[in-house]
Amino acid sequence: GESVGLHLPTLSVQEGDNSIINCAYSNSASDYFIWYKQESGKGPQFIIDIRSNMDKRQGQRVTVLLNKTVKHLSLQIAATQPGDSAVYFCAENPRYSGGGADGLTFGKGTHLIIQP
């Protein structure tokens, strides 16, 4: 079946190290991908997006990589800080639903824990 999922429910990293959060998707029609961050007690917050015509996109301290061959998406966070501690969700949007936010399907999330 079609799903958006993350490989690990919890990821623990040392402060200052780089973090890599992975996401696998099975819908070959997925055309647009987004990462969200949800801190404790808050709603999800948009981090970065990428379209399927790209394989890499960089933001401030974050990089999203897309491998369409193996249907894999990753979020890399450079020099992880305590404020990066949160649950990270990937979301996909199939091309047949356009690119609007109402077409998003979310994964379950990975909890990133920062060790001092």
Add this chain to the structure above:
Amino acid sequence: ETGVTQTPRHLVMGMTNKKSLKCEQHLGHNAMYWYKQSAKKPLELMFVYNFKEQTENNSVPSRFSPECPNSSHLFLHLHTLQPEDSALYLCASSQEAGGWTYDGELFFGEGSRLTVL
């Protein structure tokens, strides 16, 4: 500070009660959404309103009744809920829903934590 405000932040209700969740957005957006977030499950889209018109009802039980009086306000009316409806209910907004532009940015509120006894 979020541009999407939800009240109440916490709500405890019995199965026979009637209550409402409120959402207000100050971002000038035209689309508003209700999502359900349960532990260890992905975010579930419940309802979508675009320019005050409901464009999606994702097979939500009738004990949940949405209302969108204008593009800035969204309500979720609750009645005769079940314990399994206990969850975090998130409101979100975006510029528009649907269409063919790559704009998947949703702006979420902090959620209303609902407990049904």
